[in-house]
Structures are given as structure tokens and as C-alpha cells.
Amino acid sequence: MSLVYQISDNLISPLGFTTLSNFDAVVSGSTGLKYYAEGSLGVPEAFCAALIERLLLHEQCHAAGIPQDYTDFDKLIILSATLALRNTGIDSSSDRTVFILSTTKGNISLLAEGFTKGSPDKRLFLWHSAGLLSDFFNNPNKPMVVSNACISGVSAQLVARQLLLSGRFDYAVVVGADLVSKFVVSGFQSFKSLSQQVCRPFDAAREGLNIGEAAGTIVLGRASGVDELPANNLYIAGGSITNDANHISGPSRTAEGLYRAIASAVKTNNHEEPGFICAHGTATPYNDEMEAIALNRVHMQHIPVFSLKAYFGHTLGAAGLIETIIASQALRQSVIPANAGYNECGVTQPVAVNTETKAYACSSFLKTVSGFGGCNAAMLVKKKEVN
Amino acid sequence: MEELILKLKEQIIEVLNLEGMTPEDIDENAPLFGEGLGLDSIDALELIVLMEKNYGIKLQDANQGREIFRSVSCMAEYISKNRKF
Amino acid sequence: MILVSKYCVMRRHTLIEDGKLIFESNPDLKYSEFLSAVYRNLQLQYPKFFKMDELSKTGFLAAEVLLSGRTDNRNLQNENMPVYMICRSSSLETDENFELTTGAEYFPSPSVFVYTLPNIVLGEIAIKNKLYGENTCFVCEDFANEIVFDYICQGVRSACPNEALVLFIDQYHGVGEVLAVLISEQRNENDGITGFTIEHINELLNKH
Numbered sequence: 073m074s075l076v077y078q079i080s081d082n083l084i085s086p087l088g089f090t091t092l093s094n095f096d097a098v099v100s101g102s103t104g105l106k107y108y109a110e111g112s113l114g115v116p117e118a119f120c121a122a123l124i125e126r127l128l129l130h131e132q133c134h135a136a137g138i139p140q141d142y143t144d145f146d147k148l149i150i151l152s153a154t155l156a157l158r159n160t161g162i163d164s165s166s167d168r169t170v171f172i173l174s175t176t177k178g179n180i181s182l183l184a185e186g187f188t189k190g191s192p193d194k195r196l197f198l199w200h201s202a203g204l205l206s207d208f209f210n211n212p213n214k215p216m217v218v219s220n221a222c223i224s225g226v227s228a229q230l231v232a233r234q235l236l237l238s239g240r241f242d243y244a245v246v247v248g249a250d251l252v253s254k255f256v257v258s259g260f261q262s263f264k265s266l267s268q269q270v271c272r273p274f275d276a277a278r279e280g281l282n283i284g285e286a287a288g289t290i291v292l293g294r295a296s297g298v299d300e301l302p303a304n305n306l307y308i309a310g311g312s313i314t315n316d317a318n319h320i321s322g323p324s325r326t327a328e329g330l331y332r333a334i335a336s337a338v339k340t341n342n343h344e345e346p347g348f349i350c351a352h353g354t355a356t357p358y359n360d361e362m363e364a365i366a367l368n369r370v371h372m373q374h375i376p377v378f379s380l381k382a383y384f385g386h387t388l389g390a391a392g393l394i395e396t397i398i399a400s401q402a403l404r405q406s407v408i409p410a411n412a413g414y415n416e417c418g419v420t421q422p423v424a425v426n427t428e429t430k431a432y433a434c435s436s437f438l439k440t441v442s443g444f445g446g447c448n449a450a451m452l453v454k455k456k457e458v459n
Numbered sequence: 460m461e462e463l464i465l466k467l468k469e470q471i472i473e474v475l476n477l478e479g480m481t482p483e484d485i486d487e488n489a490p491l492f493g494e495g496l497g498l499d500s501i502d503a504l505e506l507i508v509l510m511e512k513n514y515g516i517k518l519q520d521a522n523q524g525r526e527i528f529r530s531v532s533c534m535a536e537y538i539s540k541n542r543k544f
Numbered sequence: 545m546i547l548v549s550k551y552c553v554m555r556r557h558t559l560i561e562d563g564k565l566i567f568e569s570n571p572d573l574k575y576s577e578f579l580s581a582v583y584r585n586l587q588l589q590y591p592k593f594f595k596m597d598e599l600s601k602t603g604f605l606a607a608e609v610l611l612s613g614r615t616d617n618r619n620l621q622n623e624n625m626p627v628y629m630i631c632r633s634s635s636l637e638t639d640e641n642f643e644l645t646t647g648a649e650y651f652p653s654p655s656v657f658v659y660t661l662p663n664i665v666l667g668e669i670a671i672k673n674k675l676y677g678e679n680t681c682f683v684c685e686d687f688a689n690e691i692v693f694d695y696i697c698q699g700v701r702s703a704c705p706n707e708a709l710v711l712f713i714d715q716y717h718g719v720g721e722v723l724a725v726l727i728s729e730q731r732n733e734n735d736g737i738t739g740f741t742i743e744h745i746n747e748l749l750n751k752h
Contacts, residue, residue: 116650170691176661183643190717198634198683216691217683219634220663227680231695238698240691255639258646259657263504264520313678315670317623321658322500332676444658445667447679476655478580478594501595504654512651 076233077307078453079243079293081397082156084148085286085384086122089132090155094394095401098383098409099429105270105282105385114184114254117261120268121252122284122385124148138208145179146201148287149249150208156289157209162243164209170241171209173202173217174228174248175389181253205247221443222352223313224248225392226451229290230311236294249287250388256283263321265356271386273353273379273411274360274425276418281354284385288393301456306400309436309454312336316446323358327366329448330440334370337438337450345375346452347434348408348426350399352441353379354386355413359442364419366440375438376426382412392441396453399437403455408432464535471531474509475502487531495530503528510534515543546697547736548725548744549707552609553752554582554602555721560752561609562737575718579605586612595655596668597638599715603629603665604672606711606724611673622707624677626699627666629711630692634662634683637716665713677703687712687749688742697740700729712745723749 082090086104087097097104104122112119126144133147134140136154153171157164164171178198187193194200202215218228225248232244250256260266260283267280292308295301314336316329323330338344349372351363360379367373380395387394402409410429417425436454468482475498489495492503503521506528510516516538518524527537553560557578559567567585569578579601583593586608596604607627614620638659645653658664663681670679678699682692700708706729713722725748727740738744 114646177639180639183639187640187643189640192633192636192716196636196639197632197685199632199685203685214684214689214691216689219661219681219683220679221661231680234698235691235695238694240694254646255643255660258650258652259642259654259660262508262652262654262657264507313680314676315667315679317670317674317676319499319671320501320664320667329676443663444661445663445679446670447663447667474655476594478591501655501658508651508653 074237074294074296075298075307076236076292076294077301077305078400079291080156080160081291082152082289083286083394083397084124084152085284085394086124087383091397091401095398098380098398099407101410101412103270103383103412104284107268113257115257115261118268119257119261119266120270120282121257122282123252124285142204143179143182143195145249145251146204149173149201149205149247152249152287152289153205153245153247156291157245160291162291164245165211167212168242169211169245170213170235171202171206171211171215171245171247172228172232173198173205173215174224174246174393175217176219176221176224176250177256180255181251184254220447221445222388222391223441223443223447223449224389225288225396226439226441226449227313227392229308229392229396229451230313230449232292233308233311236292242294244292245289246292246393247287247289248390248393250390251285252283267355270413271355271381272413273355273381274417274419274423275414276416278355278357278360278418280356281381282385284387286384286387286390286394288390288397290393290397298456303456303458304404305456306403306453307456309452310337310340311449311451313447313449316448318446320446321444323362323442324446327362327369329446330363330366330442330450331369333448333450334366334438334440337452341452345372346436346438348432349375349377349438349440350395351377351379353381353411355381361419362442363440364421364423367423368421373422374424376408376424376432378409378411378426380409392439396439399439400453403434403437403453406431406433460535460539463539464531467531467535470509470513474505485531489530491528491530514538516541545730545733546700546727546740547730547733548738548740549728549736550610550726551737551748552606552724553748554606555752558752559609575720590672597635597659598720599635599638599662600659600665600668602715602720602722603711603713604668606722607669607673607709610709610724610726615673622705623674624703625675626678626703626708627669627675628680628682628696628699628708629666629713630682630684630687630689631662632683632685632714633716635660665711687745690742693742700727712749
């Protein structure tokens with residue numbers, strides 16, 4: 073039976089410009105999050121966020137031949153895709169290759185420079201960024217953007233998976249990114265959902281999330297069966313997108329949407345339990361509680377779980393991708409990262425939060441994400457075992 | 460206080476988009492959340508903005524708001540004691 | 545084949561269902577007033593409508609025309625029905641409105657911020673109609689994106705039952721339009737109004 077597998081990836085964050093440098097940073101317990109005093113980015117209240125060093129970004133983009141007059145967001149997505157595609161041998165200009173962009177706000181920071189109502193800067197349109205991305209690689213397919221709030225990164229992978237399984241394309245380059253901006257920080261501050269310290273997923277003292285910026289790219293391909301894959305290769309074994317049908321910003325108190333997404337994602341894998349769970353774990357009081365409820369409803373409360381938000385912050389449209397990338401690396405290297413920031417259980421139902429980075433061999437993981445609009449997604453990634 | 464209560468009702472109707480409601484429709488002693496007007500978590504956050512924007516009162520989080528936003532009367536009482544302008 | 549079984553178009557001050565004009569307002573009405581007029585015409589009792597931004601109101605009303613009466617009817621309700629949307633301007637007008645709350649007079653509004661994501665339209669529809677299935681928002685330069693059409697068709701084929709709601713929607717500064725279609729997989733082309741293809745979707749849009 074056909075399946076969709078990971079060919080290569082790239083991760084750009086304050087912790088580095090490659091997947092491996094980011095993974096090493098996570099394993100060594102580093103964080104990209106910093107405290108920003110009142111007035112930073114034009115925001116009156118202090119906040120904690122993870123920002124990519126712009127000088128380094130511009131240097132790398134210049135070296136990659138990316139036009140200097142492109143916005144930081146447009147540069148970032150092209151750079152990430154470039155680095156992911158390097159050495160894959162894939163013809164990115166073929167119509168059998170499709171680019172899919174995952175983002176929530178794209179170039180939204182342009183609004184702060186001033187705007188005229190009714191005459192938008194075309195760079196504000198998300199499809200414009202996707203167009204610059206596919207044009208850079210001379211790709212003839214119409215650019216495609218998945219914008220599904222914080223689940224976009226997983227949504228985009230599942231969309232890519234479906235398009236590959238159907239045979240319409242041979243390769244999908246799924247790129248996700250979002251930047252920290254006054255717009256986004258102000259918005260989450262208005263929700264009183266930010267913490268000024270490094271966030272503490274699932275912890276009793278958690279008080280909110282941090283915003284981070286990042287880009288992640290996963291290049292996916294199709295194989296006719298598991299046998300065709302090289303050992304240690306990872307493939308998407310199942311996935312599901314659902315809705316809570318409850319509230320546009322607060323998660324369902326019964327975790328209805330996430331419960332259904334997880335149940336559906338593992339159904340196609342004979343209900344086999346994943347080895348570990350890379351949770352959404354934003355460290356807001358409500359999200360983490362909801363995830364604990366969902367995991368208990370599917371009887372996965374004993375499976376080691378961690379959130380990566382204390383290393384990267386919440387990277388919105390990039391989150392589903394960069395966290396899949398780190399979890400995938402962990403699966404390949406038989407390691408499980410620590411859920412940084414956790415001391416004491418702060419959710420009403422038990423979950424097996426992994427508190428230290430250590431050796432851990434297993435053959436699959438579950439990635440969960442949830443977002444505004446009541447959307448949820450779960451995706452099962454499996455490793456081809458060595459016989 | 461009556462004047463403040465009336466003004467507050469008008470402001471609440473406006474910021475919470477309570478279409479078709481007039482101040483007469485709001486009982487100042489009825490609960491704002493749960494029954495009564497049945498406001499939700501986003502409404503509570505907008506009331507926090509209203510307190511700061513119109514009266515200079517800065518609340519830290521929705522929990523602090525729980526007591527204050529019990530009813531329009533409660534809000535008016537808190538505002539009259541703590542308003543900056 | 546994937547066919548359109550029901551559709552609704554709302555644009556230029558008219559509301560059309562399956563080719564029939566069901567409501568028309570004074571063309572001088574502002575778009576926001578037109579939306580309220582449609583709400584009243586449909587005799588909805590849903591106060592949350594007035595908290596939505598214009599993009600969400602647009603999508604919500606179109607879905608209401610197609611789905612009303614289904615939620616509480618066990619024979620018709622399809623709680624796992626996928627809902628897709630394709631839009632061009634994302635939530636740009638609401639983004640601008642939110643930006644204005646973070647200016648020199650800095651009072652960022654949470655009720656505006658929550659609508660600075662286009663997929664909230666799908667959330668509002670899911671809440672009203674108790675839909676728990678897939679909800680995916682695509683942002684494209686125009687509706688004629690074959691890849692998205694392909695994806696949606698595959699989605700319908702693997703859904704159970706083989707049915708989906710699709711919104712072709714856009715709204716920005718006083719101009720809003722939506723074509724909402726219920727699509728399903730059928731054996732016989734006479735079992736639907738028209739085929740779910742870019743060509744036919746454009747026809748439905750241009751007809752009205």
C-alpha cells in the first residue's frame with residue numbers, strides 16, 4: 073500500500089539554521105526564548121519571545137541568492153525550502169513537485185508601517201508569498217496556502233499527503249513560517265494568554281504561552297510500500313483534522329475535537345499506541361488541561377509526552393512543522409526530549425510528562441495540535457524498522 | 460451612580476455588539492455571565508479593555524474580573540472607587 | 545463523479561438558493577447592513593452573529609441557507625461532514641481593524657483579534673451546525689485552483705457519507721461574496737445540479 077514518507081527537512085529558529093543544530097540545542101536544554109522589556113517591538117508591556125537574529129538571516133539569504141528586497145518573512149520561507157531541498161536531487165521546477173505554504177499571518181508586520189484602507193500592499197496576501205516561494209524554484213504549479221490557525225503546519229502535511237497518495241504529484245515541499253510582530257504579541261496579550269517567563273507546559277505554575285518565530289520545511293515523497301523505504305525512514309501512518317464545534321477561541325472542556333482527531337489518526341494503524349507524543353502544550357491553563365483530557369479519553373495517559381514550546385515558543389503556522397521535525401529527529405536517533413519547564417503536574421488528569429532528555433527507542437510518535445476556530449489535528453509518524 | 464450605570468450599560472452594549480439591546484433591557488443586578496446576558500470569555504476580556512480605556516483601571520487577568528463583572532452594579536461600584544478619570 | 549447538490553450565492557445585494565432569488569435588498573445598503581438584512585430575512589435567532597466580523601458573517605449566512613434544519617434532524621445531520629473554504633483576502637480587513645487598536649491609542653481588542661484568522665469562518669459554521677469533521681482553509685489568488693479542487697474531491701470520496709460543504713468566499717472593504725456548495729459523490733450526473741469543476745463553479749458565480 074502506498075505511503076508518504078519524509079525525504080528531508082530544515083528548521084530555522086533562534087537556535088540555528090539547520091534541523092540538526094536545532095535538535096542539538098533542544099537535547100542540550102537551550103532555549104531560544106528571551107525576555108523583552110516594555111517598548112520592545114512597539115509593545116507597551118514586556119513579553120518573552122524567540123526571535124531569529126536578522127543579521128544572520130540576511131547573510132544566509134544573500135548567500136542563497138534570495139533577492140534582498142524581499143521581506144524577512146518571504147526570505148525565511150525561501151531559505152528554509154532551499155536548505156531542505158539541497159542534495160535531495162528533486163527537480164523543484166517540475167510540475168510533479170508541489171509547494172505548500174503554511175502560515176497564519178505572513179507579512180502582517182507591514183501593516184505597522186502604515187496602510188490605506190482598501191488599497192492593500194500585495195505582499196499582505198498570503199498567496200503572494202507562496203507565489204514568490206514557488207517562483208524562486210521555477211515551479212509551474214499554482215501556489216497553495218493552508219491557513220488553519222495554529223494547526224496549519226500539520227494540516228499542510230496532511231493535505232500534502234493526500235495529494236501525493238492520489239498520484240497527482242510525486243513530491244511535496246511543505247513550508248511553514250510565522251514571525252513575531254507587534255500585531256501578534258498585542259493580540260495574545262489582549263487575550264491575557266502570554267507569560268513573561270519561559271513557558272511551562274503542563275506545569276502547575278504555568279501562566280501562559282510565549283510567541284516564537286521559526287520556519288520549517290519537510291519534503292515528502294511517495295513510496296509503493298514500507299519495503300521500498302530505507303531503514304530508519306519515517307512515514308506518515310495516519311492523520312486527522314477535526315473541530316470541537318464548541319467555541320472560537322477556548323478549547324472544548326471535554327476535548328471533543330482532539331479526542332476524535334487522535335482516535336481517527338491511530339485507527340488506520342490498527343490502534344497501535346505511539347511510542348511518544350509530541351503535544352501542542354502551549355502552557356495556557358486551558359490548552360494543556362484539554363490535551364490531558366484528550367489523552368485520557370484515548371487511554372494514552374501512560375505514554376511519554378512532551379511539548380517543545382519552552383525551546384521555541386509558540387511558532388503558530390510553523391509549529392506543526394518544526395515540532396514534527398524535532399520529534400522525527402528524536403525518533404530517528406532513539407531519544408526523547410524533555411518537556412522543559414515542568415516540575416509539578418498542573419492538569420486534572422494524569423499524563424506522563426517526560427522530564428529529562430534520554431535514550432528512548434520506539435517506532436512511532438503522535439503529533440497533536442490545536443488552534444483558534446476550534447480546530448484540532450493529530451498525525452501519526454512511523455519509523456521503518458530494521459529487521 | 461445611576462448616571463454611571465446608564466453610561467456603563469451603553470458602553471457594554473457597544474463593545475460587546477449586543478445588537479438590538481437598549482440600556483432598559485439590562486437589569487443592573489442580573490448576572491452578566493452564565494445566565495443573564497450569557498457573556499463568554501472573549502466578552503470578559505473586552506470588558507477588561509473597556510475598564511482600562513474608559514476609566515483607566517488596569518486589571519491583570521480574567522480571574523480578577525470575575526468578582527468585578529458579576530453584574531453591572533458591581534462593575535459600577537468598582538469603577539467609582541478605582542477610576543483614574 | 546462529484547456533483548453540486550445544493551448551492552447558495554450571496555453577492556451584489558442578492559441571496560440566491562439553487563438558482564432562485566430568495567432575498568434582495570436595496571442596492572444602496574452598506575455591505576454590513578446587507579448582512580444584517582439577510583440575517584433578519586432568514587429569521588435567525590443567533591445573537592453571536594453580531595460579534596462576528598464581516599467575513600465570518602458572510603460564510604455563516606451562506607452555510608445557514610444550506611444547512612438549516614439539518615442539525616437537529618437525525619436523518620440529515622452529518623456531524624463528520626468536511627467543510628472547506630477558499631478565500632483570497634484572508635482576514636485582511638479585520639487585520640487592519642485590529643492594527644488600528646494597537647496605534648497611539650493602544651487598546652488591542654480581543655474580540656477583533658480572534659477574527660484575524662480566516663479559518664474562524666469554519667469554526668463559526670462548525671459551532672452552529674455541530675460539525676466535528678475536517679475543516680481546512682485555503683488562501684488562493686483566485687478560486688480557480690485545480691489543486692485545491694482535486695484535494696476537495698478526494699476528500700469527498702473518502703468521507704463517509706461522501707458529502708462536503710465548500711465555500712468560495714471573499715470579503716474586503718464593503719465588497720463581499722460567497723458561493724457555498726454542498727457536494728457529493730454520485731453515479732448519475734442527473735442526481736445533482738451541476739458537476740463540481742472549476743468551469744461550473746465559475747458559471748454559478750458569473751450567473752449571479
